[in-house]
Amino acid sequence: MKFLKIAAIAIFCFCCSISFSQTDTTPDNQVTEYPKRSYTTTSVANLEPIKIDGVLDEATWDAVEWTTDYTQFEPDNGAAPTEQTKMKIVYDDKNLYVAFKCYQADPSTIEKRMGRRDDFPGDWVEINIDSYGDERTGFSFTASASGVKGDEFISNNGNFDGSWNPIWYLDTKIDDDGWTAEMRIPLSQLRFGKDDEQVWGIQSTRRYFRNEERSTWQQLPANPPGWVSSFGELRGIKGLKPQKQLEIQPYTVGKLDTYEKEPGNPFRDGSDTKLTGGLDAKIGVTNDLTLDLTINPDFGQVDADPGAVALDGFEIFFQERRPFFVENKSVFDFNVGGGADNLFFSRRIGRSPQGSAFGATTVFVDQPINSTILGAAKFSGKTQNGWTLGVLESVTAKEFADVINQDGSESETVVEPLTNYFVGRVQKDFNDNNSYVGGIFTATHRNMEDNLQFLHSHAYSGGLDFLHNWKDRKYYVTGKFNYSHVRGSKEAIEETQRSIRHLFARPDASHLEVDPNRTSLTGTGGSFEIGKGGGGNWRYGTGGNWKSPEFEINDIGFLRQADDIRQYTFVTRNFNTSTSWYRRANLRGNLSTAFDFEGNYNRIQYEIGGFVNYKNNWWSDFGAAHKPRIFTNTALQGGPRWRFNEENFWFFFSGTDQRKKLSFRAGHVNSQAKQDNFAFYNYEFGVRYQPLNTLSLNLDLEYSENPNKTQYVTTRNFNGDPRYITAAIDQETLSATLRVNYNINPNLTIQYYGQPFIFKAKYSDFNFVNNPIAEDINERVTLFNNDQITFEEGGYLIDEDADGATDYSFGDPNFAFVQFRSNLVMRWEYIPGSEIFLVWSQGITGVGDPDNSFGTIIDNQLLRQRPQNTFLIKATYRFVL
Structure with missing residues (x-):
């Protein structure tokens, strides 16, 4: 206290x-109310075409007046900006044109740093367009002073999704007054209704780098209750015909893998080559709704996952990085109660095969790393009358592992069945777009194989959600109800009941019981929250969520614990x-x-x-x-409820001005439990250096220690009763992440990502659980004395009753995990939407000696090991029809 x-x-x-x-x-x-601004545009279809060169010299631009009077949003909300900005908007039958004049008294102070697409380390200006007019959804187009483009899809009145990559055109120029930006946005990249005269929402934001200042065209309070709902208006749009988008993007990939040859193993002869191709397409079914298709997609240019090790038995969550699934993913999101838990987790599609081909007579196995996605289709969008729709359908192939047996015979073993994944999502806005109700349904169907009966044959989940805002979106109430149903063999359902997520076999859980005859499970979940989300200086709320014991969504979703x-x-x-x-x-x-x-x-x-x-x-x-x-x-992974000592923790992170060419950040997390039950010490240090406008380097170092006196080791049988073994553990983790970005020009970039990761775990002071919920750790566990525990090569022998006979044994749990992942990518967008990738990836994964220092492990397990190399060239061409 x-x-x-x-x-x-x-x-x-x-x-x-x-x-x-x-x-x-x-x-x-x-709540300070600001009048809604309005800008009137006009059609220039019959005037001189506008050339996108950053020079606003066409007479066509004279068809409309400049609009200006931007005001500060940050840091001094409502004040005049240090430098003013002007904007013009015109349109023709196919395009929207936007021009900006960003004044700067001393043009030499304009920061022209370059970054990857959607990354802006310097001066920039953007326009946000709510062409739906729903006050919840928008399209954002950003121009940096260096000419780099950024584009984001805005959902839920303020969630920006940078995975959206439309085709549009930009050029910028620096002059005596500051800098200008000129945009051409094809109307096919926007979504709007059929009304002859339309009113769109617009907002423009400028970053004035020198003062780290944001100014907006439509004045906003410091804490707006929403982003899109606070836009001004764009008027004068008449006679626009909805544009049905049709884009087809075939690709081809050539790939070479090299690795250390394994003597006698025909599957590991030192190199593999592969030539493949596929197709992506984007079809505007209506002006509101888009169908995305992919056939045999390739994601070879995607960064590898960071290194991680978990000793608690739970699956590690990794973010989705594949473009097809990342784009417009907000439509399908359905969080089920905080954290990463979600009814839809797209990484289940194309996952690593879950079966194994190893058997008693197996000598060599060639098993695929991922399941092949034969094809996927995604239908999504928002209609003019407030319906948000999303449907995703995908099929992954039956996967085989090639096997060579002891007698020299060859065979194939199915390691993943043919599987169909389906997700359907719907939301409906009402109450002047202040409220919505929605629902989701998911289904996973597997064409079951005899050796894969541990998998669910069918898995379904669904949910209903709602949100209501009132008092100018100042207050809100939101809630969800979820359900799940899985079916399969008795083996599959029993395995689910015993899994770490459910643990029906816990001996002290009177409300749970493993039923080996069940062939299905049905569960529920839900959440509710009410609070204040906008206006004034205060934000607050209260809520809760639940997941019933049988709730199971991991066939196509992600759930950590029911x-x-x-x-x-x-x-x-x-x-x-x-x-x-x-x-x-x-x-x-x-x-x-x-x-x-x-x-x-x-x-x-x-x-x-x-x-x-x-x-x-x-x-x-x-x-x-x-x-x-x-x-x-x-904690005991199937054992009884467990108590940890009470804990205190604190953290502190701080950093220098990120605008500087050289900037730093550092932080520490310190957690300690009473009686030294456990602790966590984490140290982070990062440095960013941009010696040139075209070159940036980022290095992040992280070291952590996580000692624990009662780390779970294993469960053994002692005189007919389970014996839960824990031990003191010293965990150490060391990682370094290096990113290098070099921009030859806004459309030609070279990016490098590299991360060595080392994890060491050393166990000592082995003990067994005595009273798992005792407050005193000395009553919770009992240490083995020297007469009870003996170490022999490879493991420990336990004579718990000290009668001279071994009662049970377990292996040596000490280990060290070593991993290195790197990715060097050259990306050239030779015309908008069409790209060439040159990729070189390296990887090393192995084990080390936990008794060695980090330096020795790095030398032996990283520097002296031959990495696996992947060389890849990928070319795409986007046909806009």
Whole structure:
């Protein structure tokens, strides 16, 4: 409790000091209203064509007036910007044209740094267009002073998705007044209705790099209740004909893999070659709805996943990186209660085969790394009357592993069945776009094989969701209801019941029981939240979520743990008016609890934190938490409910001005439990250096220690009863991530990604669980004495009753995991939408000696090992029909 008192006093004093220095005294219940601006455009279809060269010299631009009077959004909300901006918009039958004049008294101070597409380290200006007119959805087009393009799809009134890559045209120029940007946006890349006269929402934002300042065309309060709903209006759009998009993009890939030859193994002869091709297409079924198709897609240019190791038995979540699934993914998102849990997790499609071809007589196996996606189709969009629709259908191939047996015979083994995946999503806006209701349905069907009966044959999930905003979107209430149903063999359903996500076999769970005769499971989940999300300086809310014991969505979704009930309350105080020492800041606090469906009170956590962006653009992010109660149903991986000692943790991260050519960031996380039950010490350091406008380097280093006196090792049988073995563990992790970006021009880039990752785990002080929920760790476990435990080559022998006979044994759990992944990609967009990729990937994965130092492991397991190399050339051409 002393920790909580000190934390409460600290946050109160800090809050008071900032509050007293604030110049903005607007009451929280008062929302500053700004008049909605309007700009009138006109058609220039019969005038001189506009050439996109960044020079606004065509007489056609004189058909409309400039609009200006941008105002600061950050840091001094409502103030005049340091430098003003002007904008013009015209259109013809096929395109929307946008021109910007970004004034700058000293053009030499314009920051022309280049980055990859959708990355803007310098000056930029953008336009956001709500052509649906729904006040929730928009299209964003950004121009950097260096001529790099950025484009994002805006959903849910403020979620920006950079995976959207439309075809459009841009050029910029620097002159005596500052810099100009000229855009041509094909109307086929937008979505709009059939009305003869239309009103679109628009907003324009400029970043003035020198002062790290944002100014907007439509004035906004510091904490707008939504982004798209706050847009101004674009009028004068008459007689536009909806444009049905039709784009076809075939591709071809040549690939060479080289690796260390394995003597006697015909599957590992030192190299493999492959030539393949496929097709992507984008078809505008209507002006509102688009059909995306892919046949035999290739994702060879996608970055590898970062290194990670988990000892808790749970699957590690990795973000989707494949373009087909990333683009417009927000339509299909259906979070089921915080974290990564979602009814749809696209990485299930094309996953690594789940079967194994290894057997008692197997000598060599050639098993595919991923399941082949034969084809996929995605139908998505939003209609003029407020319906958001999404349908995704994909089929993955039956996968075989080639096998060579001891007698020299060859055979094939099915390791993944032919599988069909389906996702359907719908939402309907109403109440002047302040509310929506929606639903989702997913289905996974497998063409089952005899040796894959451990998989579900059918898996279904679905849900309903709603959101209601009121008081000018200042307050909200949202909720979801989810269900799941899986079917399969008795083997498959029993394996699901015993899995780490469900643990029906826990001996102390009176509400759970493994039924070996079941062939299906049906579960539910849901969430509810109500709070204040806009206006004023305060944000707060309260809510909860649940996942029943039988809830199972991992065939096409992602679920970490079922049998879980959570409650939370949070509050944030924003400080958005700059003072003499900061530009903006916030303080936040939350309380959360957890239960299971038996009614066990498993966890409570109090957390406080804050963020400060200082006047010199340095920043700090900090927080602390207290966990007086920590119980878990999964620590013993099938054993009884387990208690950890209460924990305190704090973190502090800070960094220098990210605008500088050389900038740094560093941070530390410190967590400790009573009686030294466990601890976590994490150290991070990052440096970014941009010596040239065309070259940037980023290096991030991370080191962590995670000692634990009661790390689960294994379960063994002792006199007919399960014996849960834990031990003290010293975990160390070291990783470094290097990114190098070189922009030859806005359309020709070279990117490098490399990450060595090392994980070491050393076990000692082996013990067995005595009373898993005892408050004192010495009552929770009992150490083996020297007469009870003996180490022999490869493992430990346990004579628990000290009668001279071995009662049980287990292997040596010490290990070190070593991985190196790198990717060097040259990308050339030789015409808009058409690209050539040259790729060189390297990979090393192995094991090391945990007794060695990191330096020795790096030398032996990384530098002295021959990596696997992949050389790939991929060419695409986008036909716009």
